[in-house]
């Protein structure tokens with residue numbers, strides 16, 4: 167693996183993110199896994215529009231530095247770690263605060279409607295993970311359930327993250343997410359957001375599976391407003407408030423329900 171080339175690629179993608187207004191100031195972070203326990207990542211607190219390849223930090227999967235550096239890894243590293251741990255097929259993560267996608271995340275909206283065939287083919291549906299304080303376990307717990315079957319996520323009142331086997335593909339997914347949120351916003355502003363019929367969406371999924379871009383088992387885990395979605399999907403319908411419970415709280419709730427039922 168040519169690590170110098172990877173550093174340059176991260177800077178190139180970060181500059182594109184900055185130039186396209188997908189992030190500002192010290193926002194966002196990008197990383198690339200170059201070996202099972204070796205990741206090159208953008209430094210903390212530095213504008214992503216003004217970085218140099220030598221400013222990248224090299225860390226292990228836990229975020230510990232592997233090489234001396236004047237910079238430290240982002241406090242949002244746990245978001246990258248949980249993605250790499252959940253998905254061995256993923257080697258790049260791009261996190262930013264794109265205005266339309268983040269607007270959806272602030273409004274409590276996921277990108278769960280099949281509105282554009284190209285997007286169903288390349289990105290699939292993008293769920294909205296509940297709010298979690300950045301850099302804490304709240305955030306990783308909120309995104310973890312969605313990682314297996316999706317390649318991009320909206321994070322409530324925060325931003326968006328996309329991941330793929332290469333940095334460029336991860337960026338493309340983030341850019342597609344932002345562009346689709348913008349189109350959805352315009353359609354909603356015009357008063358009507360028509361969706362692709364269920365049967366047609368199923369055909370698109372079949373094409374995606376044939377192209378090797380989606381595992382067959384991922385189909386029921388996709389968050390689309392189509393009938394083939396498993397009824398036990400953990401994803402709530404768009405617009406519904408998301409609720410996060412600890413195991414203890416869930417047990418207490420079930421026990422309380424059982425007590426009420428017995429009365």
Ligand SMILES: [Zn+2]
Pocket residue numbers: 194242261262263300324325
């Ligand atoms: Zn962030």
